[in-house]
Amino acid sequence: MQVAAKPRLLGSSQARARKLAPAAEDSRYQRQLDKILEHATEVFCVRGYEGASMRDLSRATGMSLAGLYYYFDSKEKLLYLIQKHTFSRIVEQLREKLTGVSDPEQRVRVFIRNHLEYFLAHQKAMKVLSHEDDALKNGYGAEVLTIKREYYRICRELLDQLKRASGLQFETRLAVLSLFGMINWIYTWHNPRVDADAAALARGMGDIFLCGLMNAEEKQRKSSAQRAQRRTEEKQNL
Amino acid sequence: MQVAAKPRLLGSSQARARKLAPAAEDSRYQRQLDKILEHATEVFCVRGYEGASMRDLSRATGMSLAGLYYYFDSKEKLLYLIQKHTFSRIVEQLREKLTGVSDPEQRVRVFIRNHLEYFLAHQKAMKVLSHEDDALKNGYGAEVLTIKREYYRICRELLDQLKRASGLQFETRLAVLSLFGMINWIYTWHNPRVDADAAALARGMGDIFLCGLMNAEEKQRKSSAQRAQRRTEEKQNL
């Protein structure tokens, strides 16, 4: 949960830079902030952003109320750090997994699989991202919105590629938003004790989205060729 | 927005029944409560349940803070009344629209269309229903959950019918929840100035869900027969 940020107090009056700044990556400061962000994610996830109090977070971290404010300047910034980091990472990982995959259908399937894998691996953070979608105001909100738009754009282009390559006809906007609905809604229902893992869910949702419920037989027929292709892609990206 | 409820104060010490209770349907009391619920829906929609204050609601209704409490006993009960009423109505309307439609595919399409029509006709209330899904605790939460389970069960049975009738193979749970994702997510994106109306959206989402993106041509081929069938159903139910 590493997020770029710097200490606020470097000598209470003069703002001096830390001499020999220790790599920032895993400085004590950074590690503590990460720990706080992790607890904040949990608290926001359970009580909601508005419903969670700084005192809840103080209890969860075992740190005093004032002590927390050494690491950030407002509750809103906490949410911003969580959302920005989570969203940046999912886009980053998507980009990595897409390199080397050229078949348009497989690229859509990679998108779905990446989303669900990230979602289930960081379920709490992704719930906070999805559920507190419009909780941030002004500057912070705008910055997260930029990443969101980028993510949307990538998905839209994947579907447009598929459309062009296969000569299909569908409304891209509706398709993108339907797909986002399918894969984001998971935060309301997924139960690790009942439901399949991310790869299986991705396959199932990909089948529904691409082939539809009513083409199960067709899916069956195509599946051996698809699986071969899939194995090739997985070697390249996993 | 009519919801069953009764005045709290009928003589401050003895709880007498109102003589000749005026039909309850559109008594002054009921009309005022409905007005409050409508404003509360708007306020909860914009600020979120936790983020909305009773003072926001006081401002929105033009009624004093204390005056509001003549009509209900807590903020939580307000949310409960909104959710229960909204959810009951959508189930009710679904039942009506399903009677007389026997083709399993068309029954699924009726479900989707009913959901989206109700959603867009009561967008604010549905957002409050979807977004404040787990905001209610204990008794109130349990009661709304009962209706939710019933709605889920109906959808599940529609898909099971389709599966049996067409000899298809898919995981019903995953299909139901994917469908719910598609049709509920709409509250995060629908813009009446850009997007189609409920019937068109329902057709598009139904096509994706049932036929898949990649069977646009097949959809085309089947479409004339489908449209004829669809027209028949609509005469029966609209």
Place this chain on the structure above:
DNA sequence: CTACAATTCGAACGTTCGTTAGAATTATGC
């Protein structure tokens, strides 16, 4: 008009909220 019920209100209750000032403590470089 009178009497009484229904409705609305101003003013406050006690609590919790996000945030901060300033002192106390801990780690670090010499």
Place this chain on the structure above:
DNA sequence: GCATAATTCTAACGAACGTTCGAATTGTAG
């Protein structure tokens, strides 16, 4: 060990929260 920077704390701030009390006002039946 001494000085200085980094970290954490106790205690409180003013504002906003959901809710209630008791009085004032309004509608209504006789």
